[in-house]
Amino acid sequence: MRTHTCSELGAQHIGQRVDLCGWAQNIRVLSDTLVFVQLRDAYGTMQLLAEHSRTAGFAEQKRLLERLGSDTLVGVSGTVVRRPDGAARGKGESREIELLVDHVRVLNRALPLPFNPHSTANLPGEDTRLAHRYLDLRRPELQRNIRMRSQATMAVRRFMHDSGFVDIETPVLFKSTPEGAREFLVPTRIGPGACYALPQSPQQFKQLLMAAGFDRYFQIARCFRDEDLRADRQPEFTQVDLEMSFVSKGDIQRVVEQLLQHVWGMVNGMRIEAPFRRMSFAEATSRFGSDKPDTRFGLEITPAPQLSGDSDTVTEVLVIPGGAAAFSTKELAPLTDTARSSQANGESKLTSMHKVRDGDVAGLGRSTLLARWLAAGAGPQASGSRLTDLLDTFGARSGDLLFVSERSAHVTPANTTLGRVRSLAAGLLRDRGLLAIPADRFDFLWVEEFPLFTREADDACGRLSATHHPFTAPVEDDLPLLYTDPARVRGQHYDLVLNGVELGGGSIRVHDPDVQQHIFHEVLRLAPDVEASFGHLVAALGHGCPPHGGIALGLDRLVAVLTGSTSLRDVIAFPKAASGRDLSVHAPAPATADQLAEYGLQAVRKGAGAASENERGAEMPRPAHGR
Amino acid sequence: MRTHTCSELGAQHIGQRVDLCGWAQNIRVLSDTLVFVQLRDAYGTMQLLAEHSRTAGFAEQKRLLERLGSDTLVGVSGTVVRRPDGAARGKGESREIELLVDHVRVLNRALPLPFNPHSTANLPGEDTRLAHRYLDLRRPELQRNIRMRSQATMAVRRFMHDSGFVDIETPVLFKSTPEGAREFLVPTRIGPGACYALPQSPQQFKQLLMAAGFDRYFQIARCFRDEDLRADRQPEFTQVDLEMSFVSKGDIQRVVEQLLQHVWGMVNGMRIEAPFRRMSFAEATSRFGSDKPDTRFGLEITPAPQLSGDSDTVTEVLVIPGGAAAFSTKELAPLTDTARSSQANGESKLTSMHKVRDGDVAGLGRSTLLARWLAAGAGPQASGSRLTDLLDTFGARSGDLLFVSERSAHVTPANTTLGRVRSLAAGLLRDRGLLAIPADRFDFLWVEEFPLFTREADDACGRLSATHHPFTAPVEDDLPLLYTDPARVRGQHYDLVLNGVELGGGSIRVHDPDVQQHIFHEVLRLAPDVEASFGHLVAALGHGCPPHGGIALGLDRLVAVLTGSTSLRDVIAFPKAASGRDLSVHAPAPATADQLAEYGLQAVRKGAGAASENERGAEMPRPAHGR
Missing domain, CATH: 3.30.1360.30 (GAD-like domain)
Known part of the structure; x- marks a missing residue:
């Protein structure tokens, strides 16, 4: 349908016949002998004109052009010509060429738009824009964000692939893990009440992959959490997930540092310094009162x-x-x-x-x-x-x-x-201008040596829960404490923090089945059915699983940093609104009784289930007992 | 932990000290003065030896080596040495080097394995292997398949990215679309009975992206269908999904042909011929009795x-x-x-x-x-x-x-x-050797000009349903028939067939909102609520959506062809068994009454819901009324 896009054309095309497709805008009939239309496509704009003295069949072309509604889709044919010197014909058109049109085809008419995405002045509220996301996505800012996300994702993949990591897809239809945040359930027809659950992370699968001998795994994985939504949380999110065998903490940190150097270089052309600064949890919380301090x-x-x-x-x-x-x-x-x-x-x-x-x-x-x-x-x-x-x-x-x-x-x-x-x-x-916090400075920071277990302040029994997840290995020097004073054990966990934002977290995992079982049984005192649900993992550790570790980085957040976006919704093509709804396609929707019945379910009056809160991010959320 | 992998070492390393990590196997104590162990990692094997005359602390190293159980994980340090000429010490070891070990560390002991993945002779049945998938994945065949899948995926991404396509993630938490196969539901806490549904394809989102002005979209997308499982179906599957604006059928076919040429070249080093052969649905069914004929x-x-x-x-x-x-x-x-x-x-x-x-x-x-x-x-x-x-x-x-x-x-x-x-x-x-069907010949074929609508033979009312999906555009010449004799309208749909297997399908879409509404309302006679559920799409078409089309290719099937696998389960890291269960992690699992209650649901005795069948694949399954 087209020979070029608007942005491809330049002075070198003067005199050539070309076909363009795009949206018509700024239709201006200057006189009986001259019509201008601006044509916009995904890559730029081009000024179209029909002029009595130069356009064959001028009357017909003029009639067609002047009747185009704004944002009507057109295909045009014409000749690239040089714009007269000093001509300020097209608003925002600084180019030296324009297109003398001799053929216009309407490809799709547009009804009046609910709002104009090309005017920043009169944008409606976010819910209206989310409801017409296809319009909102035409805004230059969102176009840029989504395209940069694609660039960043590709940069991640190139680096990981070229570093010998194997991209392996893990299931989205997983099962509920009792240790963790609330998960979305997916009813099945397999048995009474049998449900898949959507994964909070590929944690268990990537550990199984290490046992399988894929010693460098990565995946850009969709993950899910049924949490109460906040400004910067989405029920589905994407993480850069990796795992390696035969490595120490430093090996993984080095890969991540090189990865981010590559991504920043490819996407922003920026050089970031490595190795990143390292700080213990104790130091971070003492000096900055936070385990993800902004150190700028x-x-x-x-x-x-x-x-x-x-x-x-x-x-x-x-x-x-x-x-x-x-x-x-x-x-x-x-x-x-x-x-x-x-x-x-x-x-x-x-x-x-x-x-x-x-x-x-x-x-x-x-x-x-x-x-x-x-x-x-x-x-x-x-x-x-x-x-x-x-x-x-x-x-x-x-x-x-x-x-x-x-x-x-x-x-x-x-x-x-x-x-x-x-x-x-x-x-x-x-x-107030009293403190400089440079927006273009990237203070990457590794926070390390978290306590492996946390004693919940409000737990009368004084039970411990895993600070990050129950698969994190103790710092080697602290291993004896695991059997005597587990609350004092530091974990081989590391969070990656950037300017006060947690970009991700990872750890060296337990690979010894006896240690893992001790943590489940003696330290966390898991209920027997919960412990049993991790049985396959303990079995894998005992059948020749290499020492291993990994990390997960939040891709949405990473792209938000790269694009300078304040909301994750600005870097996701079709985000959920704060209510959890997708306003663009009206999801979720009520299921019919028949649909539910196929899964052996029926709707009941909803009980007063206590909403659960979960503060921590990273690979698997902090477990909480009694849920 | 290691300086090299087993496969990296060669004669050029002779005399160097190296550290290796891997699984011990074939432990052989030849005499009081000589022990051999084969070390295996993800990339190859290396013969380790301790020899009285050459190994410092020989007694200690011998003691450690001879007590290693098979598949115990070890880290070893030693010196690369040349193997004596003609030495046939290691079974399958044809290399000219071996490692004279002077330090052995046990990294993880292995219990006796449920089966030996390195012996093809005594493999247990598939269910046992799926239950211990981490072991089965150690088999060379599966290692190769999963690694080739990663290569193929990266080849797809490189080609698409370098061709200017924008990689855009679309939601997994979507909504139920009444026209299509049975979808998995995801209950929410948003309102009574409110459910997300897992997408059968990103079809609607990619059309919205065209309306948004991303004129070259692609994604490697996870999709879902709650169908009764067959040998070559999985409830979750992956497709290479793309959509373009301002294109004809031929433009999309050309992109796909170039993509597959690139993938075959990168993964198999094979050159495939393009353009692919084209055949109408009428010709395929007449000459071969199938719309996906094997033309070899x-x-x-x-x-x-x-x-x-x-x-x-x-x-x-x-x-x-x-x-x-x-x-x-x-x-x-x-x-x-x-x-x-x-x-x-x-x-x-x-x-x-x-x-x-x-x-x-x-x-x-x-x-x-x-x-x-x-x-x-x-x-x-x-x-x-x-x-x-x-x-x-x-x-x-x-x-x-x-x-x-x-x-x-x-x-x-x-x-x-x-x-x-x-x-x-x-x-x-x-x-019987009476017909040659070359396994290494790739007969790509475009099947085109399907009837746009199909009259179900058993529908007493003689209603029409969309042959592929209701968004497919009519062949332009047949547009008038849409209003007079829709059963005779041919669609701008194209299936990609390879050696009798449907690799994918796509179409030019309806972009005119009036045509789309006519199809919904007059031809398919959708129920009002069903038609309303597509309202956002019709709105997007009417607000300046370019003419567009696309295609989806089944990645699992593509990789199965590339690897010569007969079962899709052999190219998926953690496939579901035919029962729909993930035997490796025991998914699905029963949800508790409390979990269900949080979503306003309770289990009931399952009704005798009629199982639905769906024969066609591609982007969206064939709709069927009355479901």
Whole structure:
């Protein structure tokens, strides 16, 4: 239907006859002797014209062109000509050529559009745009995002393939794994109540592939989680999944670093430095109050043991430079609210905020740690001077804000109150121009040495659950602790963090069937049926499974970073809305009673099932007992 | 853990120290001074030895090596040495090097294996092998298949990417489309009975992408069908899916031909000829009795209008050269059974089989067409001579088999009785060495000009259903017939057939919303709710959707052809067994009442839902009304 696309044509084509196809826009009848139409295709635009003196059958072409509705699909034939010098005929047309049209065919008429995707000024709300996703996807920003996603995906595949990884598809029709987040079920006609479940990750299959002797596996895999949706979660998501045999943590990290260097180079032409920085979980949570810290800026948390007389608690201080001077109390409300709600979540026992001014601090209520510390100071030094010294220790100056927090020394949360305050404060300071957080800087960071097991704060029995998933191997030095004090065992897990966002996570796995069984049975104390459901994996470990490890990177998030998108919905062709619905095709839809009956099911009044929450990402979500 | 893999090492490494990892096998203690072990990894094998005179700490290494169980995972360090000339130490070891080991580490012990994947002699049945798929996948044949699949997939991606196609992921959580095969449902917590459905193909999404202006889309997409399983069907399968705007049938066929040339070249180093042969549906079914004929051999069907006095019927003859002479009646039973069962299915009204001998035919029962034709011949010519002339017309000679069939002239089935007999007979003749069907010949064939609609033979109302899917465009010349005699309209559909196997199918789509609505409403007479469920697609066509078309190729089948596998299960890492179960991970599994209750569902005694059958493959299965 066409010989060229709009963007392919240039001065070298002047004088040639070409056929183009595209959308008509900006139809302008300048006079009885001149008509202009802009033609748009997926690659660019071209100015079409019919001119009385030069167009054969001008009257007919003019009649056709001037009656084209906007966004009507046309096929045109004509001759490429040079535009007159200085002609500003086409808005946004800076090219030196135009097409003298002598044949116009309407390929498909367009009704008036629900909205104009080429006008950024009057875009409707997101739900309307999602309902007409085929229009929204015409927006240059989404066109660019989806095309960049394709480039990034191909760059990943080229690198993995050329590095000797075997691309292996694993089943989407899997089974429910009791340890993990809520999974979508897929009823079958195989037996009463028999359901497949959609996989949260190919974790078990890739471990079986290691046992099968494919020692370098990768896959770009669709994964699923039936969680309550948030701004940056989708019920289906895509991950770059890989696994290797006979490797250490460092081998896998090196592959990922090289992979990302390749992808950044191919997609953005950017060079990123490797090896990436490494930081222990303990350091990340102490210094930044988060296991996925944004390290593009400081605002570090300082331990303040002098404020605490109790070895069971950790007291910490965060100073926001200029925070008191720059912001009104109202502007600071999000910070104080966050501090308060984190406190309510049990993440910290107490938080106080102080404005520092001229060596003194405001907000010294009687019960604050600071006030108690001052009151306890019964030495020769004057109270004012002691306070000044203390503020110096924290680096707090006049005009700063000072947050004080206390938390249990026995449970290390992935996010602390001060970590949350730090993130919010950084945003406020950046918006006010008081803190530089360069958007084009990519601070990759490996966070390592997570505790292998986590004692849930609210579990009365004090049971442990796997911090990431129950297949993660202990740090070798800690192996003896597995049998004596498992809560102190560090795992060979590593999260990849970029600018405060968790891009992925992986681990060296347990390959010894006895260790795996010990973890299931003695440490996690799985119910017998749950343990039995992992039987095939333990069997595979015992039949010659090599030591192995791997990682999974969130592709949606990776592409969002590459394209500078704030929402994952802007890098997915057909995302689900926050409600879980696909507004473009109206999914989900009610199943009929007959359809359900084929699967031995019927609809009932929905019970009040407690919604479950799951904070962590990576390869398999954090297990929770009792679900 | 290792510096090399087994296959990387060669004579150029002699004298170097290397570290290897792999499975120990063939442990042989030849004397007090010599131990051999074969080490296997994913890429090859290496002979390890410890020799008293050359190995430091020989006693320790010998002790370790001789106690390794078979398939124990080990890491070894040592020096590459030249093997003594003529040494036949390692079975299957033809290499000139071996590894003089001075350090052995056990990485993982192996329990006795359920079966030995390296012995082809004693393989257990398929279900046992599927249950231990991680072992079965160690078999060289499956290793090769899965690795070739990865190569083929990458070859597809490289070609598509380099040809300017954009790789776009479409949702797996879709909705039920009433026109099509049975789909898996995915219950949600969004509303009472609200279910996603798993897509049979990305058909609707790729059409929406054309409306969105991505004019060259491709995806390697997982698709799903809840059908009763057969030898070569899986509930989840993978297809190479593509769609283009502003194209004709020929443009898409050219892309596919170039794609397959590229894949065959990259994977098999084979050159395949293009353009592929083209044949109309009418010709394929007339000459070969199938819309996916194996054209590597003749055995063509001949029309025999002289045997029929009725313009409502088509009478056809198939001659099997030497069929009577070569086979006993018992050996021919499958042919006659097939003829009979096809007849029972209404595909043919009557079939007779005759053995030709010396100008005469056996099996001339009174009611056969041939007998009636002979009886009706009241002319001057003797009956024997008339028969001889007729046999000559059909090319039937003494020793041949002659099948006669009669079918309705108004319904053209995709497979005729004689087509089925032809396929079976070809297999018998080939096995007897009477017919050459070269396994290494790839007879690609485009079958085209299918009827756009099919009148179901058993539908009393005479309603039409879409032969492929309701989005296929009519052949342009036939467009007027759409409004007058839709049963005669040919569709712009094309199937890609290879050696009698349907590799895929595609079509030019309807892009005019009025035509699409006419097909839904007037031709297919869809129920209002069904028609409404396609509303978003009609809207997209009406908002500036370019003319477009595409195709889907079955990747599993493509790889089966490339690897010469007879079963799709041999090219899928974790296939479902014929029962629909994944025996390796025990999926599906019973859902608990609590799990179902979260989705507002409960199990009931399963109703006697009629199992539905669906014969056709390609992008979307043939719709059937009333389901």
